[in-house]
Amino acid sequence: MSDLIVIGYEERSVANRAFKTVQELEKAHVVDLGGLAVVSVDLEGEIHVDTPKKSEKTAVSATAGALWGLVFGIVVLTPGLGVVGAAIGGLIGKLSQMGIDKGFREKVQSLLEPGSNAVVIMASKMNEEKFAAAMQGYGGTVLKTSLAEEDEKELVDQLAGDAG
Template identity: 65%
Template structure:
């Protein structure tokens, strides 16, 4: 089971410090990351995404994990709640809805991302919740969290790869 955690802050500088803390927690094995990013919204309302791979000029995740993370991130953060989407994206959104990442969760995430604000988005395959929460408490902010089952993640990855059986 993976945890999808969004830590929202009114200030990008605070989000950057929280991001650095998450990376320290990863090195201390408090959290095992599948994906992590800082998402910020500038004064014009434009969304910017900063990941460790972009910062370090390398790919830190396996291709499957990276693809799953990117898809989940895109559907949770960047996909509009209303709009015309293709059947494949619609199916992925439906699967996320079944896993607890529904429009309500996505709307809460989007509400954290007002112009000038930022969030740290964490997808973790393992987390020592008490230790993680204690370390992140000093940054304040708003915490949103949902769990993704292993079976659901596998189904998402298969659907993303186009290998899921069609009904």
């Protein structure tokens, strides 16, 4: 089982520092990451995603691909934003089946208003006490949901199928 954690910040500099701290926590074996990113929404509403360098393990794993599918499925690919293709519709359906309910998606969307930032984390294992203590100084709004292993695999398979 993995946790999807979205921590919202008003300032990009704070999100960047939190992002670096999460990377340090992974190196210290406090958290086992499947994906990590800083998502920023500029004042025009355009979404920007920054990930660890490609040489780092979190950027090249299959689960990291699932994380970006989740981020964009939650934040961008929502019904009602215009024409939704069959592949995108399938991804949205998969997100709903996985227990990523509409309420959670709406909370993430409201967190990522223009001018805001978030650190998005997919973690398969975590020492929650040490993680919380390390992240406490950054503040932010924390949203969290869990994904079962079989749901993660199905999402990775769905995303691979959509890419081909």
